[in-house]
Amino acid sequence: MKMQWEGESFMQNLPKLYGLYTGGFLAFFALMAVLEQLGLPANVIGILFVMFTIGIYAFIGILSRTMAVEAYYVAGRSVPPVFNGMATAADWMSGASFVAMAGGVFMAGYSYMAFIVGWTGGYILVATLMAPYLRKFGCYTVPDFIGTRYGGKMTRFAAVVVLVVASFTYVTAQITATGTIAARALLIPFEVGVWFGLAGILVCSMLGGMRAVTWTQVAQYIVLIVAYLIPLVWMSVVQGFGPIPQFTYGPAVERIMELEPILGVGTPPLEAVPGLSALTALHADPAAGIMAAWQFVTLVACMMIGTASLPHILMRYFTTPTVRDARNSVAWSLFFIFLLYFSAPALATFSKLSMIDPTLPTAIIGQPIEAVMALSWIQNWSEIGLLRVIDQNGDGILQINEFFLNPDIIVLATPEMAGLPYVISGLVAAGGMAAAMSTADGLLLAMANALSHDLYYKIIDPKAETRKRLLTSRILLLGIGAAGALVASMQLTGILGAVAWAFCFAMSGLFFPLVLGVWWKRANRQGALAGMVVGLFVGWWYLLAVRNPDAWYGIAAPWLGLNDLRFGIVGITASLVAMVAVTYMFPAPDQETQDMIDELRIPSGKTIIGATS
């Protein structure tokens, strides 16, 4: 069968195809639920869930393989806005969003919600400042825009460097997440899980480039959103908050605030447990003082500006048929992302309430320690070292500060905590896997494309034929993926730290060269180059300086409370100053470039870069 991947009839068929797919996935879920009731062991269910979903992604990936440049780099520019919105949402929501976000809100309360605001509001910047103009430009990659707008091989090369630094930092975190979930679901060691996860990721992106990644990402979005919402709604109904908990969980927050002083939340544990933490932060109370508010908004700023600078997100908007579609698809992306993000605090709230409210049968805090230790989910997670219960004051009752856990397990463990059947846990594992895989796919492709298109084709060998370019891209995918898995298996940093750093790297180097390329005609090559180099360099130095206060380049205390998660603020300031100052030292761009920018600013008409270059 020859599958048609472009054109009107393909687009009109998409809702039907993905409707069928969603139905099939729900049927599989129902089948697993029935089999569980018939006595299929929990482990087998977990394995089936992960294998089944990865199998589907691989199937789509193989079906949509291509050797055409336009299809490989930008999915033939034929992805309708709603579907591009779903694909971007999957591209965007990583293991950190799916697995770690609700857990972060659970443990750190209000202050962690800076990530929620930051990871949604950034799309306003994407839509108003960038996406439509980059689409009109008609580039294949983000460095392609920088290289053509400003001219010169050095600017293109600098953009490739920033892209690779930011994306590689990010991708190791995603491979770590796939490894963790694969290890838990398939019962294999973490180091093996990492390579297993990588194999799944590569199958989707190797053969079909952007086209394959797009259509698997849509499939992955559907799995991950279903997997996030089903347990939430289930818990909400059980706890009596109705089927649309996002609008009704206010009283649950109130109840937690009422219980907190009774349970003594905020008392530090008698003895800390390395690697795990006890719940000591209040659920909703923002820390007092201007410094806390400043820390909140600076983190929001880093995440937002980082969003608007991350190449694997921006390149998704190159795939729509028109500029108007690019704008619409940003709005749809935000909508689909919003569905998960505004649910995360609700999930954290219900999960906490089910653990601490003494009137619920699932409560463990304030219960005899013997009974708690006998629970199977406590035993399972304790066994792999991600949870611990210790009666530190020896009174035989579990206090809130005697319960230690790794916050990343909240989402994965919540179904078991809340007493839901294991089939839900299998579903959540599949969802987490989808989230991490889809992001890793987008990142690997962004890097491989930049290296093959910009570095190899545009800089090293401009005469390279199509076949050779696409082959290079695939070999690079393998190489970068393997390097990422190798770094991930060393477990250098946590998932969240690596993600925040990636945002800060991207914003330090790329934000102003991209924005000013559209909005400031005067911006020239020398200025852009200075902006990228100085921004990346200063940001990187500040990261190292804050983390190593005693080194010769170190600084004793962070400036204005800007710690390592917020180094982008320093980098981007340096980038802006350098770019503006150097731009004024050199003449304005020539007339041809100025005309090109005029053309860039109106939606209709041909793209700036020819379709076959």
Next chain:
Amino acid sequence: MAQLSAVDRAEHWRRTRNLMIGHLVVWFIFSFGVHMFADQLYYVNFFGWPLSYYLAAQGSLIVFVVQLFLFNRQQNAIDVQFGVDEASHAIK
């Protein structure tokens, strides 16, 4: 496009830019403005949520989503007025 006069081109861009600035002002208020006062808003009860919590968990997000669909309509209206609009590929 060639048929767009220099005056129209400048006017189209001026209105596009003003629209962008307007939306970024709203964005700024809901990204940073309200959260600077979390300390005070905490004591306002909003259907059970402390208002500061609600804004960070949902309020700002809802504003962003609505804002973006509105922005698209407004920008498209500007493009239509200057004859530089394009077809949409929304699923029918």
